[in-house]
Amino acid sequence: MIINRAYRYELKPNISQRILLAKHAGCARFAYNWGLARRIELYQAEKKSTNAMAQHRALNKLKQTDFSWMYEVSKCAPQEALRDLDRAFKNFFTGLKAGEKIGFPKFKKKGVHDSFRLTGAIKVEEKAVQLPRLGIIRLKEESAIGGRILSATVSREVDRWFVSFSCEVAIPDPEPVFGDAVGIDVGLHHFAAMSDGTKIEAPKPLGKYLKRLKRLSKKHSRKQKGSNNRKKSALDLARLHRRIRNIRQDFMHKLTTELAKTKSEIVLEDLNVRGMLQNDRLSRHIADVGWGEFRRQLTYKTVWYGSVLTLAPRFYPSSKTCSCCGHVRDSMPLSIREWDCSSCGAQHDRDVNAAVNLKKYTRSLA
Structure with missing residues (x-):
């Protein structure tokens, strides 16, 4: 290949x-x-x-x-x-x-x-x-x-x-990965919730260094334009931005490589990340976790290592559907993190339940 x-x-x-x-x-x-x-x-x-x-x-x-x-x-x-x-x-x-x-x-x-x-x-x-x-x-x-x-x-x-x-x-044609299929629900409380119940935390480097970033930005704005001190201040600010990006990229590459090598099929939602970034209250948090980069890396790494990436439709009701009986709720606000099914009484973690439904999406296509 x-x-x-x-x-x-x-x-x-x-x-x-x-x-x-x-x-x-x-x-x-x-x-x-x-x-x-x-x-x-x-x-x-x-x-x-x-x-x-x-x-x-x-x-x-x-x-x-x-x-x-x-x-x-x-x-x-x-x-x-x-x-x-x-x-x-x-x-x-x-x-x-x-x-x-x-x-x-x-x-x-x-x-x-x-x-x-x-x-x-x-x-x-x-x-x-x-x-x-x-x-x-x-x-x-x-x-x-x-x-x-x-x-x-x-x-x-x-x-x-x-x-x-x-x-x-x-490179030689990759042999198919014989690991289990996995559904992954990405979010802000946890970067990824998997269908096996595992939750992965994101480093969120922008949130970690936000206070320092604001301080350097304020310090830079006070420097006289064209001065050497302003150039030094711009250098410090750019170095911090580079550090934030490197931390996010390091986490993303390690996670996507491990998933592509160990899971036979990975199911994600086809999220409209660009549209979600228009939300003024959540845009910084969404940009910090890097959902788009996560999907981009999985797209080519699954081809390299022999696994399969499947995208569920954008409006697939993974969060509102009970993974036990299939009952679909009318609405599911983001504030609800845990809920009980009104049909069968099963208790669900919102993110894990969505990941389980995404894993079932592969079986429904077979």
């Missing part, structure tokens, strides 16, 4: 390499914004569109006269940026036809979108990587890359540089 797999490592560049990395990121950002501005102007003037190749040829002509500084970086950086822009427009128009809400491409900002992608002659050694026009850059850990390298994406997170290799890897 052929799959695409990413390998991500932290770079250890010297001062001159850091400057060159920043130039590549700036050039890619400039090409993206230049291409977006040209597309908007062309449509407003002539009601026409263009594509990445046409814009790349036009940009190459301008290099000789207006943008000679672009010769300092690899040609792949602006070229791949224009391809990303082309893909963003295709996704936007595809979403319009399908009735989905996919935003119009936006201009990129310095310090927020500092990344670029390279193709071509990319070599990876034990603790170093060789990239076009950048030369050999040390890695902070030993590499273990398998398969054919398709591209390398270099990105900056706060004060660190990372490289992500997109590789085409041939």
Whole structure:
């Protein structure tokens, strides 16, 4: 089986390499914004569109006269940026036809979108990587890359540089997992309640560091704009955001890998997470637990390890249905955590009962 797999490592560049990395990121950002501005102007003037190749040829002509500084970086950086822009427009128009809400491409900002992608002659050694026009850059850990390298994406997170290799890897067809099927009901009181009665708590890093985050944000807002102290304050704030994200990702990867390797079938509800984030009272808590990322990781890991992911319909009444007799209640407010069935008298934990019903959903399809 052929799959695409990413390998991500932290770079250890010297001062001159850091400057060159920043130039590549700036050039890619400039090409993206230049291409977006040209597309908007062309449509407003002539009601026409263009594509990445046409814009790349036009940009190459301008290099000789207006943008000679672009010769300092690899040609792949602006070229791949224009391809990303082309893909963003295709996704936007595809979403319009399908009735989905996919935003119009936006201009990129310095310090927020500092990344670029390279193709071509990319070599990876034990603790170093060789990239076009950048030369050999040390890695902070030993590499273990398998398969054919398709591209390398270099990105900056706060004060660190990372490289992500997109590789085409041939893996043996996974053998089916012979573990039990499991229904999982995700929630806010517990991250996940399983059909076997197990409840998994989420780390909730945003809630844990919220007080410190507010203090740093307030401290940052008081600094004078353009001052060195404001830059230092922004760095501290960004580092805390990175720590919060890393804690959430670490928990998510460990949990999804264990489930995909040990459960033959995993049943989740097809939740409208984007719509639920519109709730002003619960949006921060929902974003903190990361339901969307949980589903995304299970989607590809179940394919890798031989298990199956099943999605119950969005309006499947898993919480309102008695798992013993099948009686369905008329309503179930979020405040009710435990309830008794009016038909058979069975006592239920709301989340575990929903997980049991999700597990039964697989049997109803068989």
